[in-house]
Amino acid sequence: MKRSTFISFVAPSVMSMLILIALPLVAIVYLALYQSYTQMEIKEVKTEVPLFGGMTREVIRNVPQPVMDDAGNPIQVWEYVGTQNLKNAIDTEGLSSAFNADQNINSTRSFIRALFDEIRDVDFWSALEFTLIYTFLTTPIIIILGFGLALATNRLTERLRGPVVFVTLLPMIVTPVVSSLAVYWLFVDGGVIAASLEAMGIGKFYFLADQFTIRAVIVAYGVWYAAPFAFIILYAGLQTVPEEPIEAAIVDGASPWQRVRYIVIPHLTPLFSVIALIHIMDSYRVFEPILVFGSRVFANSVQYLTYYTLVFEDNIHKASAYAILTVLGVVVLLIPIMIRTFKDQKAGK
Amino acid sequence: MKIKQILMATALTLAPLGAAAECSIEGTGEVNVISNFFEALEVLSNEMKNCGNDNLIIDTKLTTDHKEETNKAFAAATSPFDAAAVANSSITLLQAKGQLRPLNDLVEKYRDEYNIEDGMLIKFGDEVAAIAFMVNAQHLFFRKDIFEEHGVAVPSTWDELLDAGEKLKAAGIEHPYGAAFGNSWELANEYVNLLLANGGTLFDPATSDSTFETPEAIEALKMMGELYKLMSPNAMSMDFGDVKRQLQQGDVAMAILWGNEASAMDDEKESTVVGKVGFAAAPAMTAGGAPASTFWWDGYVIPKNLDGDPDLTFQVLMHAMREETVKANNDITLWIRSAYEPGEYTSAITDTVVNGAPPYPMNPQASLAHGALGENIADFIVGKESAEESLADATKAYRSAAQEQGLLK
Numbered sequence: 001m002k003r004s005t006f007i008s009f010v011a012p013s014v015m016s017m018l019i020l021i022a023l024p025l026v027a028i029v030y031l032a033l034y035q036s037y038t039q040m041e042i043k044e045v046k047t048e049v050p051l052f053g054g055m056t057r058e059v060i061r062n063v064p065q066p067v068m069d070d071a072g073n074p075i076q077v078w079e080y081v082g083t084q085n086l087k088n089a090i091d092t093e094g095l096s097s098a099f100n101a102d103q104n105i106n107s108t109r110s111f112i113r114a115l116f117d118e119i120r121d122v123d124f125w126s127a128l129e130f131t132l133i134y135t136f137l138t139t140p141i142i143i144i145l146g147f148g149l150a151l152a153t154n155r156l157t158e159r160l161r162g163p164v165v166f167v168t169l170l171p172m173i174v175t176p177v178v179s180s181l182a183v184y185w186l187f188v189d190g191g192v193i194a195a196s197l198e199a200m201g202i203g204k205f206y207f208l209a210d211q212f213t214i215r216a217v218i219v220a221y222g223v224w225y226a227a228p229f230a231f232i233i234l235y236a237g238l239q240t241v242p243e244e245p246i247e248a249a250i251v252d253g254a255s256p257w258q259r260v261r262y263i264v265i266p267h268l269t270p271l272f273s274v275i276a277l278i279h280i281m282d283s284y285r286v287f288e289p290i291l292v293f294g295s296r297v298f299a300n301s302v303q304y305l306t307y308y309t310l311v312f313e314d315n316i317h318k319a320s321a322y323a324i325l326t327v328l329g330v331v332v333l334l335i336p337i338m339i340r341t342f343k344d345q346k347a348g349k
Numbered sequence: 350m351k352i353k354q355i356l357m358a359t360a361l362t363l364a365p366l367g368a369a370a371e372c373s374i375e376g377t378g379e380v381n382v383i384s385n386f387f388e389a390l391e392v393l394s395n396e397m398k399n400c401g402n403d404n405l406i407i408d409t410k411l412t413t414d415h416k417e418e419t420n421k422a423f424a425a426a427t428s429p430f431d432a433a434a435v436a437n438s439s440i441t442l443l444q445a446k447g448q449l450r451p452l453n454d455l456v457e458k459y460r461d462e463y464n465i466e467d468g469m470l471i472k473f474g475d476e477v478a479a480i481a482f483m484v485n486a487q488h489l490f491f492r493k494d495i496f497e498e499h500g501v502a503v504p505s506t507w508d509e510l511l512d513a514g515e516k517l518k519a520a521g522i523e524h525p526y527g528a529a530f531g532n533s534w535e536l537a538n539e540y541v542n543l544l545l546a547n548g549g550t551l552f553d554p555a556t557s558d559s560t561f562e563t564p565e566a567i568e569a570l571k572m573m574g575e576l577y578k579l580m581s582p583n584a585m586s587m588d589f590g591d592v593k594r595q596l597q598q599g600d601v602a603m604a605i606l607w608g609n610e611a612s613a614m615d616d617e618k619e620s621t622v623v624g625k626v627g628f629a630a631a632p633a634m635t636a637g638g639a640p641a642s643t644f645w646w647d648g649y650v651i652p653k654n655l656d657g658d659p660d661l662t663f664q665v666l667m668h669a670m671r672e673e674t675v676k677a678n679n680d681i682t683l684w685i686r687s688a689y690e691p692g693e694y695t696s697a698i699t700d701t702v703v704n705g706a707p708p709y710p711m712n713p714q715a716s717l718a719h720g721a722l723g724e725n726i727a728d729f730i731v732g733k734e735s736a737e738e739s740l741a742d743a744t745k746a747y748r749s750a751a752q753e754q755g756l757l758k
Contacts, residue, residue: 037753038446038755039755040446042554042557046474047711048470049437049471059711061554061712062554062555062712063441063444064445064557064712064713064756065445065447066446074446077755121738121742123746184586187583188586188591189587207583208583208586208587209582209583294531294532294587296533297585297727297731313720314417
């Protein structure tokens with residue numbers, strides 16, 4: 001192929017990758033290096049607050065007011081702060097003080113406890129804690145569950161398969177915010193599950209009342225939501241398993257389990273890697289159940305933290321720092337799988 | 350848990366409310382107004398829309414995400430919104446950043462035409478920054494029938510409320526009390542109410558540094574912990590809308606709610622306790638002290654960077670806020686206009702304010718302090734750490750946020 005032809009073929013992809021992937025990444029790195037605010041000075045300002053019936057209450061206070069430039073516009077400060085935003089996000093100061101506090105603490109055990117307390121107190125680390133728990137719990141469960149569902153569906157008659165596949169895919173079709181809300185309403189006071197358990201005489205359960213149950217509900221929701229994804233990929237993969245080795249195995253007297261273990265699973269290995277890869281990326285960005293369940297004192301996520309910082313603290317710079325940490329986190333988690341896939345491909349050649 | 354509110358809000362039918370009086374504003378252009386979502390704002394928004402015609406396009410956006418959208422819009426080169434509804438806390442940063450258009454000239458021009466009362470003007474110094482239309486305060490809602498049945502008196506202090514709660518609990522009412530602890534902003538608001546009533550402060554106005562770690566603050570926070578024991582264990586996941594429903598469905602015997610929700614207790618479409626709910630001033634921290642509540646005004650501001658015509662926008666706002674609107678919708682809230690006739694649903698707000706509840710602090714530092722507290726005090730309430738540790742964490746969060754906003758060196 002001529003060089004110019006090649007370039008004209010790839011140029012659109014390269015351009016869109018630059019604009020849609022590279023540019024936002026560069027932008028968040030850039031934003032994370034700066035800080036911006038309106039310059040303010042504290043002035044004594046008399047404020048009046050209305051009551052009702054025409055009454056007002058007068059209050060005199062020191063209120064920050066904008067500093068104006070010569071043209072009468074508020075002065076906007078935009079300053080380079082380097083890695084300060086990132087350092088604030090991961091709280092390097094708090095971490096080092098926790099590490100250096102060991103002079104006062106005698107045993108390793110109490111040192112680790114102090115360190116853990118410190119870590120749990122910082123927004124980022126506590127968010128990371130649950131993000132990782134969620135990722136590492138849901139990934140194996142959805143693969144096993146999805147595989148089981150795929151095997152079971154594969155044994156159904158042709159006529160049943162279509163409806164079963166459709167019903168299994170439903171959790172994926174519903175918008176995550178809506179399904180999170182549906183789950184929330186099942187478990188809240190007087191919700192279907194809470195009320196049914198009580199009616200059955202099992203007693204009152206408060207699923208949203210402590211860390212363990214609320215986390216369990218969110219993980220269960222994650223499994224329910226993502227298992228269909230693993231299912232549909234593995235079900236498609238099962239259709240490609242060659243007949244001959246299976247028949248040969250039956251002739252040799254292999255049990256159904258042995259057929260799955262020694263023929264089907266090796267055949268589907270690349271698919272397991274793909275599912276793990278995509279699901280880890282997805283679950284590291286868990287957001288909707290955290291937003292809807294609202295109980296961030298028990299479960300927080302890195303993605304929610306980014307959103308919170310941007311929307312409620314109105315601080316795009318710190319939010320960018322969290323976004324960088326999210327990207328880094330995903331990359332770190334994916335490295336082992338990437339290496340493995342790369343090795344497999346090499347061996348395949 | 351805003352999404353929940355948005356879904357609930359969309360589920361409600363937006364029936365046209367109020368008197369559809371003719372609007373005589375002449376002008377050409379577009380007026381876009383953003384506001385929060387509650388009944389009084391719906392009424393005003395419908396009044397504004399009545400002014401729309403072929404030449405004058407009026408668009409209102411009611412959303413619980415109004416604060417974030419307003420902050421972004423007013424900081425942009427030109428704002429897509431020509432006016433926004435704000436309150437004590439949300440006006441502070443907008444004003445401190447110099448983003449609000451002073452309204453003095455427009456007030457003078459239209460004072461007689463729309464009978465703009467002095468009590469409606471929110472002033473920073475001589476500058477009129479906003480025109481307010483209602484005031485609001487949180488106060489006690491209680492079940493008259495349950496209180497009577499168990500011989501419980503309406504509590505006037507928080508200690509009495511704890512006693513009343515214990516008594517009701519002993520009488521078999523599992524969760525006597527309800528308050529919005531599930532949303533971090535609302536949680537902090539409950540705390541600020543107790544803190545200010547206990548003589549505490551949020552920050553030092555001279556230095557802008559926080560004053561979270563005081564004996565008054567610890568006492569107020571410990572009261573939150575005691576109250577949580579009277580609430581549903583799920584309370585840390587329940588926001589204001591959930592608490593309102595708890596009371597309407599008879600799940601709790603008393604709650605602290607916003608005063609403008611009082612009439613909703615007697616709305617047969619959504620309440621199962623019509624006629625059974627009584628209203629009283631918020632309890633005080635100390636006997637004879639000020640009620641633990643802050644009072645709030647709601648009003649409209651016009652940004653400096655609007656893309657429409659400020660004069661036209663102002664007329665549309667003033668038309669909506671005119672006396673007829675107040676008269677036609679007297680009971681839905683506590684209107685500021687003197688045409689308002691106090692009714693049974695607002696007397697608890699006036700009691701709360703007259704008994705000395707302070708206005709919510711109109712300083713940007715207070716907003717930052719509020720945010721920092723909301724994200725940190727829950728750890729104490731659920732028993733993860735001590736009150737002192739939670740407040741120390743909040744101090745740290747406040748200092749970092751204040752430095753990032755340039756308020757603290």
